[in-house]
Amino acid sequence: MQYVALVTGDQTSLAVSELKSLVGLTGGKIESVNERVVIFSTTSLDEIVKRVTFTKYIADLSPEASKMKRYKILEIIMDDSPSKLHDVAMHIPGRVDLTNPEEVYLLLTNSDGFIMGRLIFERDVSEIVSSFKKRPFNHPSSINPLLARAMINISGVKIGGTIIDPFAGTGTFLSEAQRMGIRAIGIDLSVKMVNGAIENMKYYGFNNYTIKPGDFSQIGEYNFDAIVTDPPYGRGSKIFSETRIKLYRDLFSIIIRGNYHYSMALPNKEIFELANDYLSPRLAAEIFVHRSLTRYIITDNRSLNM
Numbered sequence: 001m002q003y004v005a006l007v008t009g010d011q012t013s014l015a016v017s018e019l020k021s022l023v024g025l026t027g028g029k030i031e032s033v034n035e036r037v038v039i040f041s042t043t044s045l046d047e048i049v050k051r052v053t054f055t056k057y058i059a060d061l062s063p064e065a066s067k068m069k070r071y072k073i074l075e076i077i078m079d080d081s082p083s084k085l086h087d088v089a090m091h092i093p094g095r096v097d098l099t100n101p102e103e104v105y106l107l108l109t110n111s112d113g114f115i116m117g118r119l120i121f122e123r124d125v126s127e128i129v130s131s132f133k134k135r136p137f138n139h140p141s142s143i144n145p146l147l148a149r150a151m152i153n154i155s156g157v158k159i160g161g162t163i164i165d166p167f168a169g170t171g172t173f174l175s176e177a178q179r180m181g182i183r184a185i186g187i188d189l190s191v192k193m194v195n196g197a198i199e200n201m202k203y204y205g206f207n208n209y210t211i212k213p214g215d216f217s218q219i220g221e222y223n224f225d226a227i228v229t230d231p232p233y234g235r236g237s238k239i240f241s242e243t244r245i246k247l248y249r250d251l252f253s254i255i256i257r258g259n260y261h262y263s264m265a266l267p268n269k270e271i272f273e274l275a276n277d278y279l280s281p282r283l284a285a286e287i288f289v290h291r292s293l294t295r296y297i298i299t300d301n302r303s304l305n306m
Helices: 012-025 045-051 085-089 126-134 145-155 172-179 191-204 216-221 242-258 269-278
Strands: 002-007 029-034 037-041 055-060 070-077 103-110 113-122 162-165 183-188 209-213 226-229 262-266 282-290 293-299
Touching (some): 002 012, 002 103, 002 113, 012 029, 012 037, 012 055, 012 282, 012 293, 045 055, 055 103, 085 103, 126 172, 145 172, 145 226, 145 262, 145 282, 145 293, 162 172, 172 183, 172 191, 172 226, 191 209, 216 242, 242 269, 269 293
Parallel strands (some): 070 103, 162 183, 162 226, 226 262
Antiparallel strands (some): 002 037, 055 113, 103 113, 262 293, 282 293
């Protein structure tokens, strides 16, 4: 089956990388990418819609005939092109019903024309964001749960697989992995963070995880499919200390020795260039946070080459 997706406009590169990874996991194929519009094929769409974070809409490009159903059209105009809504509606059997439609069509319009399909997915991450704000233990350094979720998906770990976060902090990667049916292992030097992360996991009702005090050098003691992590960094500091640089060198060396799969958030260009010296990673996204902080999301997932 062939589908069209409209990814979010605020994190386009991240959204495209996430979708590419999930399509690859299902054995599907990316047909084309045109800015925010991605056309792909897969026989396992359910697995994608259960996990995708930064895709706003997905529509079926080969739906059955409408058979005179009540419908409405959701048109997204991608540039300054005139609306195609009236012209398209003339060729759809049935009648327009904006209040209680039986079918909703997604119409993406731009200067090249338009593409339309039956809407089958609309992004709703409100519960994820709401529960994150309400969890009992938080910290200013906690990663955004939506970014954490996307990074797990970018790692290429399947449902039923296992991730490890060797800098677990408040446990955001662990909880988002559990939410998607992925087992999670966490390590953190701080006993306070470990206890807080456990408290958060209990709040969510999750139980298929392990989290213990320890150092990232201990990851070899665990069985997992990928490292997914946001290593510590000094917010607002432009120059890392030699100690912090050594931490990254040691981490990258461990990844090489273990031949581990990974998805990581790096804090600046200096560390990204250091990662290239060790890992030859794929850049999944470059996220501008503020003047002194740009995040580089890297992975070894080959699906991003699709």
